[in-house]
Amino acid sequence: MVYHTTHEHGIPISYFYVNPLLSIPNLKLTMSNYLKTFTITNNCSFTVWAAAIPGGGQQLNQGQTWFINASSGTMGRIWARTGCKFNEYGQGSCQTGDCNGQLKCQTYGSPPNTLAEYTLSQNNYSDFFDMSLVEGFNVPMQFSSISNLCTRDISCVSDIIGQCPIALQAPGGCNNPCEVFKTDQYCCTSSNSSCEPTKLSGFFKNRCPDAYSYPKHDQTSTFTCPAGTNYTVVFCPEPILTKTIASSMTECLRNSTITIPLAKITVVAPASRVATSSFMFLCQNNNNLC
Incomplete structure:
Protein backbone atom coordinates (compact mmCIF):
# COMPACT_ATOMS: atom_id res chain seq x y z
CA MET A 1 0.00 0.00 0.00
CA VAL A 2 1.29 3.42 -1.00
CA TYR A 3 -0.33 6.35 0.76
CA HIS A 4 0.15 10.12 0.50
CA THR A 5 -2.10 12.96 1.65
CA THR A 6 -2.31 16.63 0.68
CA HIS A 7 -5.19 19.11 0.85
CA GLU A 8 -7.18 21.27 -1.56
CA HIS A 9 -9.97 23.51 -0.21
CA GLY A 10 -9.86 21.43 2.96
CA ILE A 11 -10.44 18.06 1.22
CA PRO A 12 -7.92 15.33 2.07
CA ILE A 13 -6.45 14.16 -1.22
CA SER A 14 -4.90 10.71 -0.96
CA TYR A 15 -3.20 8.50 -3.45
CA PHE A 16 -2.97 4.84 -2.62
CA TYR A 17 -2.89 1.39 -4.15
CA VAL A 18 -4.50 -1.69 -2.66
CA ASN A 19 -4.18 -5.06 -4.34
CA PRO A 20 -7.82 -6.22 -4.70
CA LEU A 21 -6.70 -9.84 -4.46
CA LEU A 22 -5.52 -9.37 -0.89
CA SER A 23 -7.84 -10.50 1.90
CA ILE A 24 -8.42 -7.54 4.24
CA PRO A 25 -10.54 -8.19 7.35
CA ASN A 26 -13.84 -6.34 7.57
CA LEU A 27 -13.36 -4.82 4.10
CA LYS A 28 -15.22 -6.06 1.06
CA LEU A 29 -13.49 -5.02 -2.10
CA THR A 30 -16.06 -5.52 -4.85
CA MET A 31 -16.50 -3.86 -8.20
CA SER A 32 -19.20 -1.63 -6.68
CA ASN A 33 -16.51 -0.13 -4.47
CA TYR A 34 -14.42 0.80 -7.47
CA LEU A 35 -16.95 2.50 -9.74
CA LYS A 36 -19.28 5.27 -8.54
CA THR A 37 -21.92 7.03 -10.60
CA PHE A 38 -22.54 10.78 -10.64
CA THR A 39 -25.97 11.73 -12.00
CA ILE A 40 -25.85 15.31 -13.29
CA THR A 41 -29.17 17.01 -14.08
CA ASN A 42 -30.00 20.42 -15.48
CA ASN A 43 -33.11 21.84 -13.82
CA CYS A 44 -32.43 25.37 -15.09
CA SER A 45 -34.80 27.03 -17.54
CA PHE A 46 -31.82 27.52 -19.86
CA THR A 47 -29.22 25.25 -21.44
CA VAL A 48 -26.00 24.55 -19.58
CA TRP A 49 -22.92 22.68 -20.72
CA ALA A 50 -22.02 20.39 -17.85
CA ALA A 51 -18.33 19.74 -17.27
CA ALA A 52 -16.39 17.28 -15.17
CA ILE A 53 -12.74 16.49 -14.52
CA PRO A 54 -12.51 13.58 -15.02
CA GLY A 55 -15.46 13.06 -17.34
CA GLY A 56 -15.33 15.67 -20.11
CA GLY A 57 -18.44 17.65 -20.95
CA GLN A 58 -22.00 17.44 -22.22
CA GLN A 59 -24.68 19.89 -23.36
CA LEU A 60 -27.75 19.63 -21.11
CA ASN A 61 -31.02 21.26 -22.08
CA GLN A 62 -33.62 21.79 -19.37
CA GLY A 63 -34.53 18.46 -17.76
CA GLN A 64 -31.70 16.48 -19.34
CA THR A 65 -29.32 14.25 -17.38
CA TRP A 66 -25.72 13.12 -17.89
CA PHE A 67 -24.09 10.16 -16.14
CA ILE A 68 -20.38 9.87 -15.41
CA ASN A 69 -18.43 7.22 -13.50
CA ALA A 70 -15.42 7.59 -11.22
CA SER A 71 -13.27 4.97 -9.57
CA SER A 72 -11.98 4.76 -6.01
CA GLY A 73 -9.14 7.19 -5.34
CA THR A 74 -10.43 9.73 -7.86
CA MET A 75 -10.25 13.44 -7.05
CA GLY A 76 -12.58 15.45 -9.27
CA ARG A 77 -14.85 18.40 -9.78
CA ILE A 78 -18.12 19.08 -11.61
CA TRP A 79 -19.45 22.43 -12.79
CA ALA A 80 -21.84 24.09 -15.25
CA ARG A 81 -20.81 26.25 -18.18
CA THR A 82 -23.14 28.91 -19.56
CA GLY A 83 -23.35 30.99 -22.72
CA CYS A 84 -21.50 28.41 -24.84
CA LYS A 85 -21.17 28.02 -28.60
CA PHE A 86 -19.39 25.01 -30.12
CA ASN A 87 -18.81 23.91 -33.69
CA GLU A 88 -19.20 20.40 -35.08
CA TYR A 89 -15.71 19.56 -33.81
CA GLY A 90 -16.54 20.43 -30.20
CA GLN A 91 -14.52 23.64 -30.25
CA GLY A 92 -15.82 27.03 -29.20
CA SER A 93 -16.14 29.12 -26.05
CA CYS A 94 -18.31 29.72 -22.99
CA GLN A 95 -19.14 32.88 -21.09
CA THR A 96 -18.59 31.13 -17.74
CA GLY A 97 -16.70 27.96 -16.83
CA ASP A 98 -14.89 27.73 -20.17
CA CYS A 99 -12.23 25.00 -20.38
CA ASN A 100 -9.89 26.14 -23.14
CA GLY A 101 -12.72 26.24 -25.65
CA GLN A 102 -13.39 22.50 -25.57
CA LEU A 103 -16.80 20.82 -25.27
CA LYS A 104 -15.15 17.77 -23.68
CA CYS A 105 -13.15 19.39 -20.90
CA GLN A 106 -9.61 18.23 -20.23
CA THR A 107 -8.75 21.17 -17.96
CA TYR A 108 -10.51 23.03 -15.15
CA GLY A 109 -12.98 25.76 -16.05
CA SER A 110 -12.28 29.47 -15.89
CA PRO A 111 -13.98 31.60 -13.21
CA PRO A 112 -16.64 32.35 -12.31
CA ASN A 113 -18.08 28.87 -11.80
CA THR A 114 -19.82 27.08 -8.94
CA LEU A 115 -17.90 23.89 -8.11
CA ALA A 116 -18.85 20.47 -6.78
CA GLU A 117 -15.63 18.77 -5.59
CA TYR A 118 -15.04 15.23 -4.40
CA THR A 119 -12.35 12.77 -3.36
CA LEU A 120 -13.41 9.12 -3.30
CA SER A 121 -12.48 6.34 -0.86
CA GLN A 122 -9.91 8.12 1.29
CA ASN A 123 -9.13 8.11 5.03
CA ASN A 124 -11.01 5.26 6.75
CA TYR A 125 -12.42 4.42 3.30
CA SER A 126 -14.72 7.44 3.29
CA ASP A 127 -15.58 9.83 0.46
CA PHE A 128 -15.08 13.56 0.97
CA PHE A 129 -17.15 16.13 -0.93
CA ASP A 130 -17.77 19.86 -0.86
CA MET A 131 -19.15 22.81 -2.76
CA SER A 132 -16.78 25.67 -3.49
CA LEU A 133 -17.27 29.33 -4.42
CA VAL A 134 -13.51 29.93 -4.31
CA GLU A 135 -13.71 30.39 -8.09
CA GLY A 136 -16.92 32.41 -7.96
CA PHE A 137 -20.54 31.56 -8.77
CA ASN A 138 -22.46 31.09 -12.01
CA VAL A 139 -25.30 28.57 -11.45
CA PRO A 140 -27.22 27.43 -8.32
CA MET A 141 -26.31 23.86 -7.40
CA GLN A 142 -27.16 20.95 -5.13
CA PHE A 143 -24.69 18.14 -4.37
CA SER A 144 -26.30 15.12 -2.75
CA SER A 145 -25.97 11.37 -2.30
CA ILE A 146 -28.20 8.30 -2.35
CA SER A 147 -26.94 7.15 1.06
CA ASN A 148 -28.56 8.02 4.39
CA LEU A 149 -25.17 7.48 6.05
CA CYS A 150 -23.65 10.68 4.66
CA THR A 151 -23.10 13.85 6.68
CA ARG A 152 -25.88 15.56 4.72
CA ASP A 153 -26.73 17.01 1.32
CA ILE A 154 -25.36 20.45 0.46
CA SER A 155 -26.54 23.25 -1.80
CA CYS A 156 -26.08 26.85 -2.88
CA VAL A 157 -29.30 28.32 -4.27
CA SER A 158 -29.15 31.98 -3.24
CA ASP A 159 -29.43 34.83 -5.73
CA ILE A 160 -25.67 35.41 -5.77
CA ILE A 161 -25.62 36.99 -9.24
CA GLY A 162 -28.49 39.38 -8.52
CA GLN A 163 -26.88 40.54 -5.26
CA CYS A 164 -23.24 40.41 -6.39
CA PRO A 165 -21.12 43.37 -5.18
CA ILE A 166 -20.24 45.75 -7.99
CA ALA A 167 -16.53 44.99 -7.70
CA LEU A 168 -17.14 41.26 -8.23
CA GLN A 169 -19.69 41.39 -11.02
CA ALA A 170 -18.83 39.45 -14.18
CA PRO A 171 -20.74 38.56 -17.35
CA GLY A 172 -22.93 35.60 -16.45
CA GLY A 173 -21.70 35.26 -12.87
CA CYS A 174 -20.12 36.69 -9.72
CA ASN A 175 -16.35 36.52 -9.28
CA ASN A 176 -14.56 35.54 -6.10
CA PRO A 177 -12.41 38.46 -4.81
CA CYS A 178 -9.17 36.53 -5.45
CA GLU A 179 -9.92 36.50 -9.17
CA VAL A 180 -10.51 40.26 -9.15
CA PHE A 181 -7.83 41.62 -6.80
CA LYS A 182 -5.21 38.84 -6.93
CA THR A 183 -3.74 39.79 -3.53
CA ASP A 184 -2.59 37.62 -0.65
CA GLN A 185 -5.47 38.93 1.46
CA TYR A 186 -7.96 37.21 -0.84
CA CYS A 187 -5.88 34.49 -2.52
CA CYS A 188 -3.94 33.18 0.52
CA THR A 189 -0.80 32.74 -1.61
CA SER A 190 1.77 33.47 1.12
CA SER A 191 2.88 30.58 3.31
CA ASN A 192 2.97 33.01 6.24
CA SER A 193 -0.53 34.29 5.61
CA SER A 194 -3.14 33.58 8.25
CA CYS A 195 -5.73 34.15 5.51
CA GLU A 196 -8.75 35.21 7.52
CA PRO A 197 -12.23 35.63 6.04
CA THR A 198 -12.97 39.04 4.56
CA LYS A 199 -16.11 41.06 4.06
CA LEU A 200 -16.21 39.96 0.43
CA SER A 201 -15.74 36.27 1.19
CA GLY A 202 -18.43 36.72 3.83
CA PHE A 203 -20.82 37.79 1.07
CA PHE A 204 -20.62 34.24 -0.32
CA LYS A 205 -20.58 32.46 3.04
CA ASN A 206 -23.62 34.28 4.38
CA ARG A 207 -25.66 33.29 1.35
CA CYS A 208 -24.30 29.78 0.89
CA PRO A 209 -23.08 28.54 4.30
CA ASP A 210 -22.46 25.02 2.97
CA ALA A 211 -19.81 26.22 0.52
CA TYR A 212 -16.16 27.21 0.77
CA SER A 213 -15.78 30.95 0.27
CA TYR A 214 -11.99 31.51 0.29
CA PRO A 215 -8.93 29.29 -0.38
CA LYS A 216 -7.97 28.39 3.18
CA HIS A 217 -11.44 28.07 4.60
CA ASP A 218 -11.74 25.72 7.58
CA GLN A 219 -13.02 22.20 7.09
CA THR A 220 -16.54 22.86 8.36
CA SER A 221 -17.52 22.90 4.69
CA THR A 222 -16.16 19.42 3.95
CA PHE A 223 -18.64 16.55 4.20
CA THR A 224 -18.30 12.76 4.16
CA CYS A 225 -20.04 9.66 2.80
CA PRO A 226 -19.24 5.96 3.03
CA ALA A 227 -17.06 4.64 0.23
CA GLY A 228 -19.11 3.24 -2.63
CA THR A 229 -21.76 5.97 -2.50
CA ASN A 230 -23.33 7.29 -5.71
CA TYR A 231 -24.00 11.02 -6.05
CA THR A 232 -26.29 13.51 -7.77
CA VAL A 233 -25.51 17.05 -8.89
CA VAL A 234 -28.44 19.27 -9.85
CA PHE A 235 -28.08 22.67 -11.48
CA CYS A 236 -30.87 25.07 -10.39
CA PRO A 237 -32.22 22.54 -7.86
CA GLU A 238 -35.34 24.50 -7.00
CA PRO A 239 -37.38 26.79 -9.21
CA ILE A 240 -36.77 30.49 -8.75
CA LEU A 241 -40.26 31.81 -7.94
CA THR A 242 -39.09 35.30 -7.20
Missing part, protein backbone atom coordinates in the same frame (compact mmCIF):
# COMPACT_ATOMS: atom_id res chain seq x y z
CA LYS A 243 -37.56 38.04 -9.26
CA THR A 244 -35.10 40.65 -8.13
CA ILE A 245 -36.12 44.02 -9.49
CA ALA A 246 -33.96 47.11 -9.00
CA SER A 247 -35.66 50.45 -9.56
CA SER A 248 -37.95 49.05 -12.28
CA MET A 249 -41.60 49.21 -13.31
CA THR A 250 -43.77 46.08 -13.29
CA GLU A 251 -47.27 45.83 -14.70
CA CYS A 252 -49.77 43.85 -12.59
CA LEU A 253 -53.24 42.92 -13.71
CA ARG A 254 -56.40 43.86 -11.85
CA ASN A 255 -56.98 41.82 -8.68
CA SER A 256 -53.53 40.24 -8.92
CA THR A 257 -51.40 39.73 -5.81
CA ILE A 258 -47.91 40.90 -4.94
CA THR A 259 -46.33 38.79 -2.22
CA ILE A 260 -43.69 40.46 -0.05
CA PRO A 261 -42.15 38.68 2.96
CA LEU A 262 -44.63 38.91 5.86
CA ALA A 263 -47.12 40.89 3.78
CA LYS A 264 -49.53 40.61 0.83
CA ILE A 265 -50.82 43.54 -1.21
CA THR A 266 -53.80 42.95 -3.48
CA VAL A 267 -54.13 45.37 -6.39
CA VAL A 268 -57.84 46.18 -6.73
CA ALA A 269 -57.48 49.25 -8.90
CA PRO A 270 -57.51 48.97 -12.70
CA ALA A 271 -54.34 47.61 -14.27
CA SER A 272 -51.53 50.08 -13.88
CA ARG A 273 -47.78 50.23 -13.60
CA VAL A 274 -46.49 49.76 -10.07
CA ALA A 275 -43.06 51.14 -9.20
CA THR A 276 -40.83 48.83 -7.22
CA SER A 277 -37.41 49.20 -5.64
CA SER A 278 -34.77 46.64 -4.65
CA PHE A 279 -36.79 43.89 -3.02
CA MET A 280 -37.93 40.35 -3.79
CA PHE A 281 -41.48 40.02 -4.99
CA LEU A 282 -43.81 37.56 -6.60
CA CYS A 283 -46.69 38.84 -8.68
CA GLN A 284 -49.38 36.28 -9.36
CA ASN A 285 -52.56 36.29 -11.37
CA ASN A 286 -54.28 32.97 -11.88
CA ASN A 287 -50.98 31.28 -10.97
CA ASN A 288 -49.13 33.16 -13.74
CA LEU A 289 -46.15 35.35 -13.01
CA CYS A 290 -46.52 38.88 -14.26
Whole structure:
Protein backbone atom coordinates (compact mmCIF):
# COMPACT_ATOMS: atom_id res chain seq x y z
CA MET A 1 0.00 0.00 0.00
CA VAL A 2 1.29 3.42 -1.00
CA TYR A 3 -0.33 6.35 0.76
CA HIS A 4 0.15 10.12 0.50
CA THR A 5 -2.10 12.96 1.65
CA THR A 6 -2.31 16.63 0.68
CA HIS A 7 -5.19 19.11 0.85
CA GLU A 8 -7.18 21.27 -1.56
CA HIS A 9 -9.97 23.51 -0.21
CA GLY A 10 -9.86 21.43 2.96
CA ILE A 11 -10.44 18.06 1.22
CA PRO A 12 -7.92 15.33 2.07
CA ILE A 13 -6.45 14.16 -1.22
CA SER A 14 -4.90 10.71 -0.96
CA TYR A 15 -3.20 8.50 -3.45
CA PHE A 16 -2.97 4.84 -2.62
CA TYR A 17 -2.89 1.39 -4.15
CA VAL A 18 -4.50 -1.69 -2.66
CA ASN A 19 -4.18 -5.06 -4.34
CA PRO A 20 -7.82 -6.22 -4.70
CA LEU A 21 -6.70 -9.84 -4.46
CA LEU A 22 -5.52 -9.37 -0.89
CA SER A 23 -7.84 -10.50 1.90
CA ILE A 24 -8.42 -7.54 4.24
CA PRO A 25 -10.54 -8.19 7.35
CA ASN A 26 -13.84 -6.34 7.57
CA LEU A 27 -13.36 -4.82 4.10
CA LYS A 28 -15.22 -6.06 1.06
CA LEU A 29 -13.49 -5.02 -2.10
CA THR A 30 -16.06 -5.52 -4.85
CA MET A 31 -16.50 -3.86 -8.20
CA SER A 32 -19.20 -1.63 -6.68
CA ASN A 33 -16.51 -0.13 -4.47
CA TYR A 34 -14.42 0.80 -7.47
CA LEU A 35 -16.95 2.50 -9.74
CA LYS A 36 -19.28 5.27 -8.54
CA THR A 37 -21.92 7.03 -10.60
CA PHE A 38 -22.54 10.78 -10.64
CA THR A 39 -25.97 11.73 -12.00
CA ILE A 40 -25.85 15.31 -13.29
CA THR A 41 -29.17 17.01 -14.08
CA ASN A 42 -30.00 20.42 -15.48
CA ASN A 43 -33.11 21.84 -13.82
CA CYS A 44 -32.43 25.37 -15.09
CA SER A 45 -34.80 27.03 -17.54
CA PHE A 46 -31.82 27.52 -19.86
CA THR A 47 -29.22 25.25 -21.44
CA VAL A 48 -26.00 24.55 -19.58
CA TRP A 49 -22.92 22.68 -20.72
CA ALA A 50 -22.02 20.39 -17.85
CA ALA A 51 -18.33 19.74 -17.27
CA ALA A 52 -16.39 17.28 -15.17
CA ILE A 53 -12.74 16.49 -14.52
CA PRO A 54 -12.51 13.58 -15.02
CA GLY A 55 -15.46 13.06 -17.34
CA GLY A 56 -15.33 15.67 -20.11
CA GLY A 57 -18.44 17.65 -20.95
CA GLN A 58 -22.00 17.44 -22.22
CA GLN A 59 -24.68 19.89 -23.36
CA LEU A 60 -27.75 19.63 -21.11
CA ASN A 61 -31.02 21.26 -22.08
CA GLN A 62 -33.62 21.79 -19.37
CA GLY A 63 -34.53 18.46 -17.76
CA GLN A 64 -31.70 16.48 -19.34
CA THR A 65 -29.32 14.25 -17.38
CA TRP A 66 -25.72 13.12 -17.89
CA PHE A 67 -24.09 10.16 -16.14
CA ILE A 68 -20.38 9.87 -15.41
CA ASN A 69 -18.43 7.22 -13.50
CA ALA A 70 -15.42 7.59 -11.22
CA SER A 71 -13.27 4.97 -9.57
CA SER A 72 -11.98 4.76 -6.01
CA GLY A 73 -9.14 7.19 -5.34
CA THR A 74 -10.43 9.73 -7.86
CA MET A 75 -10.25 13.44 -7.05
CA GLY A 76 -12.58 15.45 -9.27
CA ARG A 77 -14.85 18.40 -9.78
CA ILE A 78 -18.12 19.08 -11.61
CA TRP A 79 -19.45 22.43 -12.79
CA ALA A 80 -21.84 24.09 -15.25
CA ARG A 81 -20.81 26.25 -18.18
CA THR A 82 -23.14 28.91 -19.56
CA GLY A 83 -23.35 30.99 -22.72
CA CYS A 84 -21.50 28.41 -24.84
CA LYS A 85 -21.17 28.02 -28.60
CA PHE A 86 -19.39 25.01 -30.12
CA ASN A 87 -18.81 23.91 -33.69
CA GLU A 88 -19.20 20.40 -35.08
CA TYR A 89 -15.71 19.56 -33.81
CA GLY A 90 -16.54 20.43 -30.20
CA GLN A 91 -14.52 23.64 -30.25
CA GLY A 92 -15.82 27.03 -29.20
CA SER A 93 -16.14 29.12 -26.05
CA CYS A 94 -18.31 29.72 -22.99
CA GLN A 95 -19.14 32.88 -21.09
CA THR A 96 -18.59 31.13 -17.74
CA GLY A 97 -16.70 27.96 -16.83
CA ASP A 98 -14.89 27.73 -20.17
CA CYS A 99 -12.23 25.00 -20.38
CA ASN A 100 -9.89 26.14 -23.14
CA GLY A 101 -12.72 26.24 -25.65
CA GLN A 102 -13.39 22.50 -25.57
CA LEU A 103 -16.80 20.82 -25.27
CA LYS A 104 -15.15 17.77 -23.68
CA CYS A 105 -13.15 19.39 -20.90
CA GLN A 106 -9.61 18.23 -20.23
CA THR A 107 -8.75 21.17 -17.96
CA TYR A 108 -10.51 23.03 -15.15
CA GLY A 109 -12.98 25.76 -16.05
CA SER A 110 -12.28 29.47 -15.89
CA PRO A 111 -13.98 31.60 -13.21
CA PRO A 112 -16.64 32.35 -12.31
CA ASN A 113 -18.08 28.87 -11.80
CA THR A 114 -19.82 27.08 -8.94
CA LEU A 115 -17.90 23.89 -8.11
CA ALA A 116 -18.85 20.47 -6.78
CA GLU A 117 -15.63 18.77 -5.59
CA TYR A 118 -15.04 15.23 -4.40
CA THR A 119 -12.35 12.77 -3.36
CA LEU A 120 -13.41 9.12 -3.30
CA SER A 121 -12.48 6.34 -0.86
CA GLN A 122 -9.91 8.12 1.29
CA ASN A 123 -9.13 8.11 5.03
CA ASN A 124 -11.01 5.26 6.75
CA TYR A 125 -12.42 4.42 3.30
CA SER A 126 -14.72 7.44 3.29
CA ASP A 127 -15.58 9.83 0.46
CA PHE A 128 -15.08 13.56 0.97
CA PHE A 129 -17.15 16.13 -0.93
CA ASP A 130 -17.77 19.86 -0.86
CA MET A 131 -19.15 22.81 -2.76
CA SER A 132 -16.78 25.67 -3.49
CA LEU A 133 -17.27 29.33 -4.42
CA VAL A 134 -13.51 29.93 -4.31
CA GLU A 135 -13.71 30.39 -8.09
CA GLY A 136 -16.92 32.41 -7.96
CA PHE A 137 -20.54 31.56 -8.77
CA ASN A 138 -22.46 31.09 -12.01
CA VAL A 139 -25.30 28.57 -11.45
CA PRO A 140 -27.22 27.43 -8.32
CA MET A 141 -26.31 23.86 -7.40
CA GLN A 142 -27.16 20.95 -5.13
CA PHE A 143 -24.69 18.14 -4.37
CA SER A 144 -26.30 15.12 -2.75
CA SER A 145 -25.97 11.37 -2.30
CA ILE A 146 -28.20 8.30 -2.35
CA SER A 147 -26.94 7.15 1.06
CA ASN A 148 -28.56 8.02 4.39
CA LEU A 149 -25.17 7.48 6.05
CA CYS A 150 -23.65 10.68 4.66
CA THR A 151 -23.10 13.85 6.68
CA ARG A 152 -25.88 15.56 4.72
CA ASP A 153 -26.73 17.01 1.32
CA ILE A 154 -25.36 20.45 0.46
CA SER A 155 -26.54 23.25 -1.80
CA CYS A 156 -26.08 26.85 -2.88
CA VAL A 157 -29.30 28.32 -4.27
CA SER A 158 -29.15 31.98 -3.24
CA ASP A 159 -29.43 34.83 -5.73
CA ILE A 160 -25.67 35.41 -5.77
CA ILE A 161 -25.62 36.99 -9.24
CA GLY A 162 -28.49 39.38 -8.52
CA GLN A 163 -26.88 40.54 -5.26
CA CYS A 164 -23.24 40.41 -6.39
CA PRO A 165 -21.12 43.37 -5.18
CA ILE A 166 -20.24 45.75 -7.99
CA ALA A 167 -16.53 44.99 -7.70
CA LEU A 168 -17.14 41.26 -8.23
CA GLN A 169 -19.69 41.39 -11.02
CA ALA A 170 -18.83 39.45 -14.18
CA PRO A 171 -20.74 38.56 -17.35
CA GLY A 172 -22.93 35.60 -16.45
CA GLY A 173 -21.70 35.26 -12.87
CA CYS A 174 -20.12 36.69 -9.72
CA ASN A 175 -16.35 36.52 -9.28
CA ASN A 176 -14.56 35.54 -6.10
CA PRO A 177 -12.41 38.46 -4.81
CA CYS A 178 -9.17 36.53 -5.45
CA GLU A 179 -9.92 36.50 -9.17
CA VAL A 180 -10.51 40.26 -9.15
CA PHE A 181 -7.83 41.62 -6.80
CA LYS A 182 -5.21 38.84 -6.93
CA THR A 183 -3.74 39.79 -3.53
CA ASP A 184 -2.59 37.62 -0.65
CA GLN A 185 -5.47 38.93 1.46
CA TYR A 186 -7.96 37.21 -0.84
CA CYS A 187 -5.88 34.49 -2.52
CA CYS A 188 -3.94 33.18 0.52
CA THR A 189 -0.80 32.74 -1.61
CA SER A 190 1.77 33.47 1.12
CA SER A 191 2.88 30.58 3.31
CA ASN A 192 2.97 33.01 6.24
CA SER A 193 -0.53 34.29 5.61
CA SER A 194 -3.14 33.58 8.25
CA CYS A 195 -5.73 34.15 5.51
CA GLU A 196 -8.75 35.21 7.52
CA PRO A 197 -12.23 35.63 6.04
CA THR A 198 -12.97 39.04 4.56
CA LYS A 199 -16.11 41.06 4.06
CA LEU A 200 -16.21 39.96 0.43
CA SER A 201 -15.74 36.27 1.19
CA GLY A 202 -18.43 36.72 3.83
CA PHE A 203 -20.82 37.79 1.07
CA PHE A 204 -20.62 34.24 -0.32
CA LYS A 205 -20.58 32.46 3.04
CA ASN A 206 -23.62 34.28 4.38
CA ARG A 207 -25.66 33.29 1.35
CA CYS A 208 -24.30 29.78 0.89
CA PRO A 209 -23.08 28.54 4.30
CA ASP A 210 -22.46 25.02 2.97
CA ALA A 211 -19.81 26.22 0.52
CA TYR A 212 -16.16 27.21 0.77
CA SER A 213 -15.78 30.95 0.27
CA TYR A 214 -11.99 31.51 0.29
CA PRO A 215 -8.93 29.29 -0.38
CA LYS A 216 -7.97 28.39 3.18
CA HIS A 217 -11.44 28.07 4.60
CA ASP A 218 -11.74 25.72 7.58
CA GLN A 219 -13.02 22.20 7.09
CA THR A 220 -16.54 22.86 8.36
CA SER A 221 -17.52 22.90 4.69
CA THR A 222 -16.16 19.42 3.95
CA PHE A 223 -18.64 16.55 4.20
CA THR A 224 -18.30 12.76 4.16
CA CYS A 225 -20.04 9.66 2.80
CA PRO A 226 -19.24 5.96 3.03
CA ALA A 227 -17.06 4.64 0.23
CA GLY A 228 -19.11 3.24 -2.63
CA THR A 229 -21.76 5.97 -2.50
CA ASN A 230 -23.33 7.29 -5.71
CA TYR A 231 -24.00 11.02 -6.05
CA THR A 232 -26.29 13.51 -7.77
CA VAL A 233 -25.51 17.05 -8.89
CA VAL A 234 -28.44 19.27 -9.85
CA PHE A 235 -28.08 22.67 -11.48
CA CYS A 236 -30.87 25.07 -10.39
CA PRO A 237 -32.22 22.54 -7.86
CA GLU A 238 -35.34 24.50 -7.00
CA PRO A 239 -37.38 26.79 -9.21
CA ILE A 240 -36.77 30.49 -8.75
CA LEU A 241 -40.26 31.81 -7.94
CA THR A 242 -39.09 35.30 -7.20
CA LYS A 243 -37.56 38.04 -9.26
CA THR A 244 -35.10 40.65 -8.13
CA ILE A 245 -36.12 44.02 -9.49
CA ALA A 246 -33.96 47.11 -9.00
CA SER A 247 -35.66 50.45 -9.56
CA SER A 248 -37.95 49.05 -12.28
CA MET A 249 -41.60 49.21 -13.31
CA THR A 250 -43.77 46.08 -13.29
CA GLU A 251 -47.27 45.83 -14.70
CA CYS A 252 -49.77 43.85 -12.59
CA LEU A 253 -53.24 42.92 -13.71
CA ARG A 254 -56.40 43.86 -11.85
CA ASN A 255 -56.98 41.82 -8.68
CA SER A 256 -53.53 40.24 -8.92
CA THR A 257 -51.40 39.73 -5.81
CA ILE A 258 -47.91 40.90 -4.94
CA THR A 259 -46.33 38.79 -2.22
CA ILE A 260 -43.69 40.46 -0.05
CA PRO A 261 -42.15 38.68 2.96
CA LEU A 262 -44.63 38.91 5.86
CA ALA A 263 -47.12 40.89 3.78
CA LYS A 264 -49.53 40.61 0.83
CA ILE A 265 -50.82 43.54 -1.21
CA THR A 266 -53.80 42.95 -3.48
CA VAL A 267 -54.13 45.37 -6.39
CA VAL A 268 -57.84 46.18 -6.73
CA ALA A 269 -57.48 49.25 -8.90
CA PRO A 270 -57.51 48.97 -12.70
CA ALA A 271 -54.34 47.61 -14.27
CA SER A 272 -51.53 50.08 -13.88
CA ARG A 273 -47.78 50.23 -13.60
CA VAL A 274 -46.49 49.76 -10.07
CA ALA A 275 -43.06 51.14 -9.20
CA THR A 276 -40.83 48.83 -7.22
CA SER A 277 -37.41 49.20 -5.64
CA SER A 278 -34.77 46.64 -4.65
CA PHE A 279 -36.79 43.89 -3.02
CA MET A 280 -37.93 40.35 -3.79
CA PHE A 281 -41.48 40.02 -4.99
CA LEU A 282 -43.81 37.56 -6.60
CA CYS A 283 -46.69 38.84 -8.68
CA GLN A 284 -49.38 36.28 -9.36
CA ASN A 285 -52.56 36.29 -11.37
CA ASN A 286 -54.28 32.97 -11.88
CA ASN A 287 -50.98 31.28 -10.97
CA ASN A 288 -49.13 33.16 -13.74
CA LEU A 289 -46.15 35.35 -13.01
CA CYS A 290 -46.52 38.88 -14.26
